[in-house]
Each structure stands twice: as C-alpha cells, then as structure tokens.
Amino acid sequence: MEKCTNNTDTCCSCGNTGDLQDNNSQDRKARIFLGISLFLLLTGIVADYFAKQSIHASIRLAWYLLAYIPVAYPVFREALETLREKDFFTEFTLMIIATLGAFFIGEYPEAVAVMIFYSIGELFQNSAVNKAKRNIKALLDVRPDTATVFRNGDYKVVPPEKIAIGETIQVKAGEKVPLDGILLSASGSFNTSALTGESRPKTISEGETVLAGMLNTDKVIDIKVTKKYEDSTLSRILEMVREATSRKAGTELLIRKLAKIYTPLVFLIALLFTVLPYFFVSDYVLRDWLYRALVFLVISCPCALVISIPLGYFGGIGAASKAGILFKGANYLDLMTKVNTMVMDKTGTLTKGVFKVSEVVTAPGFDKDELIGLTVALEKFSNHPVAKAIVAFGNDQSRNRQVSDIEEISGQGLKGKVNGKEVLAGNAKLMKNNRIDYDRSIDAVIETTVIVAVDNVYAGYITIADEVKEDAGEAVKGMHANGIHKIVMLSGDKSSITENVASRLGIDDAYGDLLPEDKVKHLEQLKADTGNVVAFIGDGINDAPSLALSDVGIAMGGMGSDAAIEVADVIIQTDQPSKIATAIHIAKATQKIVYQNITLAFSVKLIVLLLGSFGQANMWEAVFADVGVSLLAILNAIRILKMKF
Numbered sequence: 194m195e196k197c198t199n200n201t202d203t204c205c206s207c208g209n210t211g212d213l214q215d216n217n218s219q220d221r222k223a224r225i226f227l228g229i230s231l232f233l234l235l236t237g238i239v240a241d242y243f244a245k246q247s248i249h250a251s252i253r254l255a256w257y258l259l260a261y262i263p264v265a266y267p268v269f270r271e272a273l274e275t276l277r278e279k280d281f282f283t284e285f286t287l288m289i290i291a292t293l294g295a296f297f298i299g300e301y302p303e304a305v306a307v308m309i310f311y312s313i314g315e316l317f318q319n320s321a322v323n324k325a326k327r328n329i330k331a332l333l334d335v336r337p338d339t340a341t342v343f344r345n346g347d348y349k350v351v352p353p354e355k356i357a358i359g360e361t362i363q364v365k366a367g368e369k370v371p372l373d374g375i376l377l378s379a380s381g382s383f384n385t386s387a388l389t390g391e392s393r394p395k396t397i398s399e400g401e402t403v404l405a406g407m408l409n410t411d412k413v414i415d416i417k418v419t420k421k422y423e424d425s426t427l428s429r430i431l432e433m434v435r436e437a438t439s440r441k442a443g444t445e446l447l448i449r450k451l452a453k454i455y456t457p458l459v460f461l462i463a464l465l466f467t468v469l470p471y472f473f474v475s476d477y478v479l480r481d482w483l484y485r486a487l488v489f490l491v492i493s494c495p496c497a498l499v500i501s502i503p504l505g506y507f508g509g510i511g512a513a514s515k516a517g518i519l520f521k522g523a524n525y526l527d528l529m530t531k532v533n534t535m536v537m538d539k540t541g542t543l544t545k546g547v548f549k550v551s552e553v554v555t556a557p558g559f560d561k562d563e564l565i566g567l568t569v570a571l572e573k574f575s576n577h578p579v580a581k582a583i584v585a586f587g588n589d590q591s592r593n594r595q596v597s598d599i600e601e602i603s604g605q606g607l608k609g610k611v612n613g614k615e616v617l618a619g620n621a622k623l624m625k626n627n628r629i630d631y632d633r634s635i636d637a638v639i640e641t642t643v644i645v646a647v648d649n650v651y652a653g654y655i656t657i658a659d660e661v662k663e664d665a666g667e668a669v670k671g672m673h674a675n676g677i678h679k680i681v682m683l684s685g686d687k688s689s690i691t692e693n694v695a696s697r698l699g700i701d702d703a704y705g706d707l708l709p710e711d712k713v714k715h716l717e718q719l720k721a722d723t724g725n726v727v728a729f730i731g732d733g734i735n736d737a738p739s740l741a742l743s744d745v746g747i748a749m750g751g752m753g754s755d756a757a758i759e760v761a762d763v764i765i766q767t768d769q770p771s772k773i774a775t776a777i778h779i780a781k782a783t784q785k786i787v788y789q790n791i792t793l794a795f796s797v798k799l800i801v802l803l804l805g806s807f808g809q810a811n812m813w814e815a816v817f818a819d820v821g822v823s824l825l826a827i828l829n830a831i832r833i834l835k836m837k838f
Contacts, residue, residue, distance in 0.1 A: 226263035233260035257301035303812035509783030548582035604708035671774025
C-alpha cells in the first residue's frame with residue numbers, strides 16, 4: 194500500500210507533510226478506479242450466477258481483466274519501481290503473483306476481489322495518514338507569509354525571511370508574530386496555542402520575549418527582532434516535527450527487518466506447497482495445490498504490520514503534538530514507556546523562574562541604594578533569571594557606572610570592577626572561595642540570596658523569591674501514577690530552598706548547591722544502576738549536559754534555552770511539568786496499540802494459514818486475513834488521534 198516497504202519515510206512514517214491537495218486528488222482518482230472495478234466485478238458475479246454457462250470463456254476472461262486493470266495498475270507500477278531498486282520480494286510482487294495465479298486457474302472473481310480490497314485498504318491508509326498529517330500542517334499554517342518592518346522612517350511589508358536581527362517589526366491585533374523578538378510596547382496579550390497547544394491568553398510585558406507563531410489578540414505592538422526567520426522557535430519546532438517521523442522505533446525497525454526475511458520465505462513455502470505434494474499425494478491435482486499456494490501467498494502478505502505499526506507511532510507523535518508535546522522520534526515514544534527514574538531541574542521546570550526581589554539587607558556602613566547600584570551594574574552582564582530580577586528591580590541606580598573586568602564564575606556568581614571598586618555578587622560558595630567574612634545567618638534563609646562584597650568586604654545581601662508552578666504538585670503525582678518509582682530534584686539553588694520545594698511537592702530526593710558538572714555526576718550514579726532508565730527534565734543552557742547524558746532528555750520548550758531544546762529528545766511546549774505524565778501516557782497508549790496490531794495480524798494470519806494448508810480456506814478468507822486485518826489494524830492505529838489525554 195503506497196510503497197510501504199521501501200519508502201516508509203514518505204508514506205507510512207510520513208516524515209514529510211507533503212501536499213495534501215495532491216494526495217486528495219490522487220485519492221479521488223483511486224476512488225473512481227475502485228468504483229469502476231467494483232461495478233465490473235459485481236456485474237460479472239451476477240452474470241456468472243445467472244448465465245455462466247452461456248457466456249463464452251474468452252468474453253468472461255476479458256470482462257474480469259477489465260475489472261482487474263484499474264485497481265491492479267498502481268500495484269504493478271509500485272512493483273516495477275521496487276524491481277528497479279533490486280527488491281523483488283515485496284508485498285507488491287506477492288499480490289501480483291497471487292492474483293495472476295488465480296487468473297491462471299480460472300478464479301477470476303477472487304483475483305479481482307483481492308486487488309479491490311487491497312485498494313480499499315490503501316484508501317483507508319491514505320485517509321489515516323492524511324488525518325495525521327493535518328495535525329502537523331496546522332502548525333505550518335501558523336507561519337505568517339509577510340511581516341511589517343520599520344525601515345527608512347516608514348513601515349514596509351516584506352517576507353519575514355528578509356528581516357535582519359535588530360530590526361523593528363509591527364504586529365497588528367489579529368495577526369501572528371512572524372519572528373522571535375523582544376516586546377518594545379508596554380504590554381501585549383497573545384494566544385500561544387500554535388506553540389503550546391494551550392489557547393489561554395498570555396500577557397507579555399515590555400522587554401520580555403515574544404515567539405513566532407503567537408497570535409496578537411490585543412492591540413498594535415512593536416517587537417525588536419532577535420532571531421532570523423529560520424532560527425525562530427516555530428521554525429525549529431516544525432523542523433523537529435519533520436525529523437521526528439524519520440526516526441523509527443525499535444519495534445518498527447524489527448518488523449521491517451523481519452519482513453525482508455519473511456517475504457522471500459513465504460515465496461519459497463508457496464512454491465513448496467505447489468510442488469512437494471506431487472511426490473507424496475497419490476491423487477495430486479496441480480490446480481488444487483496451486484490454489485492452496487495462492488491462498489497462502491495472499492494470507493502471508495505483511496501489509497497489516499508494515500502499514501499499521503509506523504502509522505501507530507505516527508499517530509502517537511500527532512496526538513502528542515496536539516497536547517503541546519513534541520517527541521523528536523518514534524524511538525523516544527518507546528523509550529518513554531521504560532523510564533522509571535525522573536530527574537528534574539528546579540528553576541524554570543518546577544518553578545516559574547520569574548524571580549522578584551523581596552528584600553535588600555545592607556551591612557553596617559553600606560548605603561542601600563549604593564549596594565543596589567553596584568549589584569545591578571554587575572548583574573546586567575548575566576542572563577540568569579536571578580540577575581534579570583535584580584536588574585529589573587533597581588535599574589535606575591546603575592546609571593553612569595563604569596563596569597570592567599567582568600568574570601562569570603559557573604555555579605557561584607559574578608566578579609568585576611564597578612567605578613574602580615571590586616564587586617562580588619553571588620552565593621555563599623563565591624564568598625568562601627574569596628575568603629569574604631559574611632553574615633552566616635544568611636545560610637539559614639530559605640529564599641534565594643545574592644550576597645554582595647565590595648573590595649573584599651561583606652556589603653549585604655539581596656533576597657529573591659521564585660514561585661512554584663501551579664501544576665507542579667499534580668506533575669509529581671502523575672509521574673508516580675505512571676510508573677515512575679523515583680523522582681529526584683537537582684538544583685544549583687541553595688539546598689534549603691531545594692529541599693523545601695521537594696518536601697512541598699512530594700519529590701523523593703533533592704540536592705541543591707550543584708554546579709552543572711555535579712548534576713552530571715548524580716545522573717551518572719543513577720545510570721550506573723542498570724535497572725534505572727533515567728529521564729532528565731530541564732530548561733537552561735546549564736542543563737544541556739544532563740539532557741544529553743540521560744536516556745530521555747525532556748526540555749521545557751516554551752521559554753527554554755536553545756541549547757536545551759536542541760539537545761532534548763522530548764519537548765514540553767507548554768512549559769507545564771504535568772505534561773510529562775501526559776507524555777508517558779501517550780507513549781504507553783501508542784505502544785499498546787502497536788502490540789495489539791502485531792497480535793491481531795499474527796493470530797488471524799496464523800489461523801487462516803493453518804486452514805489454508807489443509808484446504809479449508811479459500812481466496813475470500815485469504816483476502817480477509819490480509820486486507821481485512823490491515824483495515825482493522827489501521828482503524829486501531831488511528832484511534833490514538835481521537836483519544837483525550
């Protein structure tokens with residue numbers, strides 16, 4: 194059915210979204226040819242029933258050949274293409290030999306019926322595949338064809354791919370954002386369903402990130418472009434969706450390998466069915482044993498497996514994308530069902546990562562405004578969420594300050610000179626490593642603290658609060674309910690904060706004050722136990738090594754870093770941790786459907802094969818065992834697209 198044997202990337206797995214209009218046109222032609230063949234077959238059967246003896250044999254043969262050609266032609270065409278690629282043993286050659294053999298022994302209606310049911314199966318398959326494709330095509334439709342850019346004192350409409358980084362674009366209410374950028378207007382309201390699957394409006398304030406594909410629902414806004422068209426979040430998501438369907442699951446690859454052995458073996462057995470009885474059966478009749486062999490060939494066609502299994506995985510990827518979850522390949526659907534240990538980052542994963550300054554405490558002899566001004570001047574050179582919170586809090590106090598010799602110390606903080614003074618801003622580890630005698634009572638503060646030292650003298654600290662995501666508790670419960678026996682939280686934040694969040698959410702183990710390399714060491718220890726299949730969830734650049742090391746890397750993709758999204762195997766586009774349980778549920782539902790199809794195909798075929806071997810099954814039953822099972826398997830495979838997760 195549509196080159197499922199040797200071109201699965203463009204058919205059964207549908208790595209390319211294709212042109213659905215062309216597919217619909219081809220389907221219309223196929224339905225017309227199918228209708229012609231079906232009409233001629235039924236007319237021929239009626240004529241056989243009422244006037245078979247009076248119809249000349251050559252006329253009867255010609256009539257059934259006319260019925261055969263419209264539905265057989267596509268199969269012959271595909272067989273020729275596979276033969277050019279030196280692949281003889283395919284379902285196409287198998288069906289051709291079986292039906293031509295049926296003509297040879299005079300079973301004309303059965304020969305035509307095999308091809309007609311085969312064509313019906315192809316139409317069902319195309320319909321199922323196109324339905325899944327539309328889920329992906331819906332993503333393609335959210336990319337605007339034009340963008341309004343401010344150039345030479347005026348707004349001009351140009352293709353988005355011709356806009357450079359740093360230019361300003363204008364987006365009117367009801368228009369989609371064409372490129373990633375920073376909001377220049379005071380605020381804006383956006384529908385983010387194209388990226389996240391969630392239609393709930395999202396309010397974005399001046400200076401915050403706006404992503405391509407978001408729908409502006411409020412008013413005219415201006416955006417400063419930060420990424421080229423091809424590098425935008427939406428373009429990367431679309432590319433990853435395309436690539437996802439080309440990565441085969443282990444079960445799918447195994448079935449393909451078996452089919453390459455299975456099909457030639459079937460040809461050999463069919464040949465032995467015809468020839469061997471001659472030496473052992475006294476009343477051997479060539480026609481009878483050839484008929485049994487042909488029945489065997491039709492039953493043995495592996496279409497149900499080579500079509501429905503890739504379609505099942507593709508349906509799983511489509512269902513996940515509707516839920517705002519992107520699997521980068523069918524193989525990760527399989528892997529997700531095996532995960533039993535979940536390791537999570539804290540900030541941006543379980544917490545919102547939206548920090549706000551809650552308190553500023555100065556040491557004796559230091560002015561509060563001066564402390565804020567020096568700290569903000571330094572923190573402007575960091576992209577860390579804590580640094581951004583401090584800058585947003587006291588940006589005015591940092592003006593007219595000269596900053597030099599900036600050094601970012603991984604997992605500790607920043608060091609630099611501000612107006613000639615050496616300033617340190619970071620955690621307790623940074624103070625200890627620089628032998629700064631700070632107020633030790635800070636260690637007992639649960640919230641995130643940035644300790645500041647000026648010219649090697651403790652100057653005070655700033656407290657920053659983060660908020661746990663609304664669905665974080667639900668996420669932990671959902672993961673436990675879906676077979677995750679151990680959940681671990683690793684964070685660069687203070688141990689007191691990490692342990693407090695873990696306790697509130699019901700997380701099994703929690704470790705704080707970790708550098709990126711410390712997270713990797715914890716992961717390596719977990720992976721050393723061969724019984725653990727480990728997934729890691731993160732969103733930042735510092736999480737990329739852990740995402741790469743884990744068996745399944747899961748990134749928060751809505752606002753996650755480019756590095757995390759690129760390295761991850763699964764992307765949660767909504768940034769909701771509860772979607773991780775949904776991803777596991779979808780993966781398990783997909784696997785269940787695939788196993789059901791394998792069991793269905795093998796059991797029905799085995800029963801009819803045994804009946805056919807003893808002459809108790811005819812060609813009609815063989816057609817059901819092949820095409821009927823294929824149809825049932827396809828219908829079962831597309832169920833996942835209609836499931837609610």
